[in-house]
Amino acid sequence: MGPLIPQGIITGEWDFVIALLLGIFFGFILEASGFSSSRNITGVFYGYNFVVLRVFLTAVVVTMIGLLYFNYMGWINLDMLYILPTYLTPMIVGAAIMGLGFVIGGFCPGTSYTGVAIGKLDAIVFTAGLFLGIFVFSEAYPLIEGFYNSDAMGRITISEFIGVSNEVITFGFVILALAAFWGTWLIEKRVRKTITEYKFD
Amino acid sequence: MNKNYIYLTLLLIVLAGGLFLLPEKENYQHMDPEDLMWSIVQPTRYVSTDQVAKRIIEGDPTLELIDVRTIDEFEEFSLQGAINIPIDSIMVPEYQDYLGIEDMSAVFYSDDDIKADQAWVLAKRLGYDHIYVMKGGLNCWIRTIIKPERPASTAAASEFELYSFRRGASMYFTGAEIAIPDDEGKQKVQVARKKKTVVAEGGC
Numbered sequence: 193m194g195p196l197i198p199q200g201i202i203t204g205e206w207d208f209v210i211a212l213l214l215g216i217f218f219g220f221i222l223e224a225s226g227f228s229s230s231r232n233i234t235g236v237f238y239g240y241n242f243v244v245l246r247v248f249l250t251a252v253v254v255t256m257i258g259l260l261y262f263n264y265m266g267w268i269n270l271d272m273l274y275i276l277p278t279y280l281t282p283m284i285v286g287a288a289i290m291g292l293g294f295v296i297g298g299f300c301p302g303t304s305y306t307g308v309a310i311g312k313l314d315a316i317v318f319t320a321g322l323f324l325g326i327f328v329f330s331e332a333y334p335l336i337e338g339f340y341n342s343d344a345m346g347r348i349t350i351s352e353f354i355g356v357s358n359e360v361i362t363f364g365f366v367i368l369a370l371a372a373f374w375g376t377w378l379i380e381k382r383v384r385k386t387i388t389e390y391k392f393d
Numbered sequence: 394m395n396k397n398y399i400y401l402t403l404l405l406i407v408l409a410g411g412l413f414l415l416p417e418k419e420n421y422q423h424m425d426p427e428d429l430m431w432s433i434v435q436p437t438r439y440v441s442t443d444q445v446a447k448r449i450i451e452g453d454p455t456l457e458l459i460d461v462r463t464i465d466e467f468e469e470f471s472l473q474g475a476i477n478i479p480i481d482s483i484m485v486p487e488y489q490d491y492l493g494i495e496d497m498s499a500v501f502y503s504d505d506d507i508k509a510d511q512a513w514v515l516a517k518r519l520g521y522d523h524i525y526v527m528k529g530g531l532n533c534w535i536r537t538i539i540k541p542e543r544p545a546s547t548a549a550a551s552e553f554e555l556y557s558f559r560r561g562a563s564m565y566f567t568g569a570e571i572a573i574p575d576d577e578g579k580q581k582v583q584v585a586r587k588k589k590t591v592v593a594e595g596g597c
Contacts, residue, residue: 359412
């Protein structure tokens with residue numbers, strides 16, 4: 193059945209409608225998870241709050257397992273999904289710069305907008321800086337174009353790269369995520385004396 | 394420690410472990426055979442020689458004519474603006490760059506429409522869209538566009554319109570001059586004069 197647009201089940205014009213709906217839900221979940229506060233976000237770097245890591249690893253793990261089951265059920269064709277092309281070195285450098293901005297500013301681009309939405313001053317300043325950064329990057333693009341496009345590996349997945357099946361990668365990732373969940377819980381308990389457990393109702 | 398965390402952990406491990414029990418599934422890389430069958434039986438892939446001629450004459454920039462005959466045949470005669478991709482070279486990646494162009498409609502043609510149809514199926518199987526086949530191929534092109542036949546005098550007016558378009562197209566493509574019989578185009582012009590009307594000016 194899926195993916196809907198590449199298979200021509202719905203036309204590409206729906207892109208924007210779907211993007212709008214997904215964006216609203218994404219923003220809602222970010223805000224509901226407490227990501228509009230830079231304290232929650234930067235906590236991961238200081239060891240007192242790992243909610244960012246937990247939320248995103250949960251999303252990744254659920255998506256990985258879900259996609260493989262969906263593929264098996266024939267609800268989605270894994271081979272038709274869009275895969276972002278990999279440029280290894282520029283991506284590592286870009287991720288390091290992004291992480292630096294993360295720890296200095298206390299937001300990532302998406303969460304800064306949720307911060308703006310609820311009127312956080314630091315988020316507004318961060319967003320202004322974000323647009324300044326986009327402007328500087330665009331103006332400086334001719335200088336860094338060579339590096340930006342270097343080390344191209346094409347649309348490659350981890351399982352294709354190391355030659356292991358998707359199931360093994362997913363299982364390994366789930367174990368890694370669970371270890372991270374439990375490990376960060378222990379770190380949090382040590383750093384933060386007054387910790388409250390989430391109560392399932 | 395809350396017991397629910399332990400349940401959730403176990404659930405994730407079971408779900409991830411369950412993946413190993415799934416049988417191998419082969420996804421078709423390009424197109425499902427059933428989808429291919431449905432698109433093969435559709436007549437919508439055909440465009441007529443008249444449509445192609447009209448688009449060439451109008452200089453339609455989205456028209457991409459692809460000649461699937463051999464290079465020799467292509468050099469001997471080809472349609473205006475056509476590119477040559479012999480059918481045995483359609484799998485060559487460099488040639489495939491000509492197929493996936495956004496907003497372009499690629500029209501295959503050959504002497505008849507058999508080879509063009511084969512090329513169309515191959516391209517469809519490779520996952521390309523907006524590909525068409527010129528119905529009847531070059532034989533039909535010669536028959537309809539280059540040497541159009543005058544319809545019988547009892548034919549419908551639309552057929553005469555088509556005929557006059559084809560005559561014009563024939564002139565366009567061959568540069569031939571067409572002798573127009575003297576009596577044609579010499580209809581007496583009826584001048585319809587406007588009746589003078591008295592317009593009430595002012596007053597009201």
